[in-house]
Amino acid sequence: MTAALHAAPLTGSRIVGEVRVVGAGLLGASVALGLRAVGVDVILADASPANLSLAIDYGAGRAARDTDNPTLIVVAVPPDVTATVLAAELAAWPDALVTDVASVKVAPLEGLRALGADVLRYIGSHPMAGRERGGAISARGDLFIGRPWVISTHDGIPAAQVSVIEGLALDLGAVPILMTAEQHDASVALVSHVPQVISSLLANRLNGAAESAVGLAGQGLRDTTRIAASDPELWVQVLGANSATVADILRSYRDDLDTLVGILDAPTAPGARRALAELLASGNAGVARIPGKHGTDRRFSQLIVMVDDTPGELARLLTEIGEIGVNLEDLRLEHSPGVPIGLAEISVLPEAETRLVADLEARGWRIAQAGA
Amino acid sequence: MTAALHAAPLTGSRIVGEVRVVGAGLLGASVALGLRAVGVDVILADASPANLSLAIDYGAGRAARDTDNPTLIVVAVPPDVTATVLAAELAAWPDALVTDVASVKVAPLEGLRALGADVLRYIGSHPMAGRERGGAISARGDLFIGRPWVISTHDGIPAAQVSVIEGLALDLGAVPILMTAEQHDASVALVSHVPQVISSLLANRLNGAAESAVGLAGQGLRDTTRIAASDPELWVQVLGANSATVADILRSYRDDLDTLVGILDAPTAPGARRALAELLASGNAGVARIPGKHGTDRRFSQLIVMVDDTPGELARLLTEIGEIGVNLEDLRLEHSPGVPIGLAEISVLPEAETRLVADLEARGWRIAQAGA
Known part of the structure; x- marks a missing residue:
């Protein structure tokens, strides 16, 4: 069909x-x-x-x-x-x-x-x-x-x-x-233009780093720097046309960064750990504001299934998830350098997780990690 | 099997x-x-x-x-x-x-x-x-x-x-x-600890933003802020134990950020566009240093296929890609709020792309975008 x-x-x-x-x-x-x-x-x-x-x-x-x-x-x-x-x-x-x-x-x-x-x-x-x-x-x-x-x-x-x-x-x-045009430019500065430059500047830190250091890169670095691969010519124009709004957000960002560097320079000072925890918790609160897949804040359960890195294996996994009758809310593949194994991170509705894990294991799949 | x-x-x-x-x-x-x-x-x-x-x-x-x-x-x-x-x-x-x-x-x-x-x-x-x-x-x-x-x-x-x-x-x-311990701590500061705080501070900017602004969030914001959802308690300990190394990298980051804000404050000044282009191009160079899936720098071709948001559809796509005989190098799902459609971004070897696009279209799949 x-x-x-x-x-x-x-x-x-x-x-x-x-x-x-x-x-x-x-x-x-x-x-x-x-x-x-x-x-x-x-x-x-x-x-x-x-x-x-x-x-x-x-x-x-x-x-x-x-x-x-x-x-x-x-x-x-x-x-x-x-x-x-x-x-x-x-x-x-x-x-x-x-x-x-x-x-x-x-x-x-x-x-x-x-x-x-x-x-x-x-x-x-x-x-x-x-x-x-x-x-x-x-x-x-x-x-x-x-x-x-x-x-x-x-x-x-x-x-x-x-x-x-x-x-x-x-x-x-x-x-x-x-x-309005003003609402639009303020919105895209926040959700698109600022993330772009923050990502570019982060990727810039990798220049000159030891090969062995970059070799330890995991999914976190890959995700945070993916958009740093964007076309500079296009972005020069976009940022130039929205410069004041982007600069304002970056100034607030820099204030937070200054606070953070100050904390890290005196990590055992009274209140330092609490201030650091609060900055990180504010990040938790911020990311929770991004709407989910269907425009809601609904959170999903994740599990990680090991998949052989050969044609058809991921398809077989997803076919079997379909047979089990669970809808895949999201899927992300991770790879580690040097090994022929993919890790498929699967998001499902929380109420479906236990059954899915049990059924997949019964079918011989190896689950690397489950739980919210 | x-x-x-x-x-x-x-x-x-x-x-x-x-x-x-x-x-x-x-x-x-x-x-x-x-x-x-x-x-x-x-x-x-x-x-x-x-x-x-x-x-x-x-x-x-x-x-x-x-x-x-x-x-x-x-x-x-x-x-x-x-x-x-x-x-x-x-x-x-x-x-x-x-x-x-x-x-x-x-x-x-x-x-x-x-x-x-x-x-x-x-x-x-x-x-x-x-x-x-x-x-x-x-x-x-x-x-x-x-x-x-x-x-x-x-x-x-x-x-x-x-x-x-x-x-x-x-x-x-x-x-x-x-x-060595020093090499390790410098490496993870760069590839793990700094991305974590950069992401947390970016997500912090979303607090207080208009709902309509956050509603425009695309994959770029999602990727750059994903790790901002990490556990603050754990990270307070990690960052506290590697504070000097992390702070040093953040200081270099802040220097770049200051340069960038200066450019954006005078976007039409002589040399401003060139300086901005160079910062963004440095980001391109940095991200290109992250090893690919099998520990190499090999780049893949991406195509985006539209997938019905119902159980089994993604599996059917991957099964058919397997039938076509092309190995999936990477896969990522994107969703837009309010629509029952998933966009599957598929990475394949460049030499396989043309055939895969033709064969998928012949099988009735809609390709939203292809090309390097």
Whole structure:
């Protein structure tokens, strides 16, 4: 049986008229492909004729014509040129609603105001589609499915216009979320921009370290530094466009860091252990605020099962978990250097844990660790 | 077919004689269970009679007898009492080799020297067994399989004694790694202790943030803050015992952070973008130093496949990947709040990617994103 998700064809768009997509990189071409898949007439534009041809070859849309009359324009160009391209599109198409997909939202709006553009036809978007790498060649119409799509309205925008952008997000399978440009930039500074730089600076500490030290790296270091592998060029633009908000959060971070270094410099001073415990407990409280899988705070039980590092073994484990009738809430693989064993960390509902452990052991699986 | 890994019984120990395990918490009881599984006569001791009975009930060993004559003693007590317990064991058993499992190695050795103990019969150990939570009830003889087990020798220790500790690690399925106490503490400060506090302080920023902001959390924030959920009590001890080394690394981190905040405060100043790009590129270089799955730097190709959030769907995907004949190098599940879809990020060898994408799409799977 094929599951409904990948069998169901998408049927029809919520958008009336032509959509013009400006910028045929990963995000622009993905928007275009997704809209084509629901039958929208997509006009593509790109400053590079080669990029444009490539995106058209991939089926992302068609070249512009003299008879074009787009009702909606999606600008998907790098952050530092977003405002100027938006202004040009607003001027060129006086009847169209215009949005962008930049990962900051205050700077484009302020840029438009400074340029004297008609901001009442502009609504900012930020589809939070995970990775931002590659060009049209990496584009996928499915890129936005299940992802938050922030829509930033501002004073004077009619509700009907906001509905058009919501329709765009829904057409692409995304989850529309309304917030102001300021709320958006403060939010992404906290959940995306600050984690990025904190991770980059942590990874920077590994330069010059002994090979043997780095060789002891476990999952904690891997997780905390994973995003440090992100593209510097993109992040220079993102951070530059949200610098004041990011700097403010980093200043608070630095205050905590100074406190911590002070504690570690006098670890046996009266109150030092308590102060350290409180800092760490605040971290516990902070991480508990991150919503879980289904938007809830529900906590799961974890168990770790040893899996042979050969094709099919992990599948066999998951098949047997399915046979046992337990739903996997989350799964993460860990590997240790030099050994042909994977450790699969499995999250399940707490009430299912005891039975799952017993049944898996009865089937011959070795459980490395269980318990909350 | 059951894979060799979980079918093969372990056969025989490398250790001659009785092993006394002092401290029947998660680590001690796991060591004891693992040794029992290879036929070792394990003597258990714990300051708490209740803990001791529990561990014996779980089959981790037997109570002490007047006729005991252990050749090896494993001390698995909290870091702040490790040195005093080690000293007592060295004094009580003048013919035994003694080790511990504390996650710092300089402090126990220095503590023993300060107490005038016979440090020539002491060799420190640090089994890097992931989580450190729960008591004997969470113990598993399999806990150490495939994990690094650091062995810290010091001047005057005969090679034959080191071999005994290596035998202990190998008996438990771990990978022995030799380094001095100083090398060990500097290494774990870098790869474990500093990431822990950096993550805790980052998570602390989420306290007081708007619900809507935290609601935009993606995988980057989840990964960077996962270890911030660790037990403060344990970490107060670990950080306290390695405070100078951790503080030194944090000072370098703070220098970078100061530089970064300075750049963000004047993002359009001459050279600001270049300086920011260089900091981020240094992070790229640092993360690239972390060894991959099999102890190499080999990079894999990633693709993201959409999976229905119902029992059996992920198993079906992995079964089909097995049928296609591609080995899964790594796997990670992502979820977005509010949607019944999981995104499975799959890592495979680069040469297998094109075929896997084509074959999966032919089988009806929706690929959200592919490419390096």
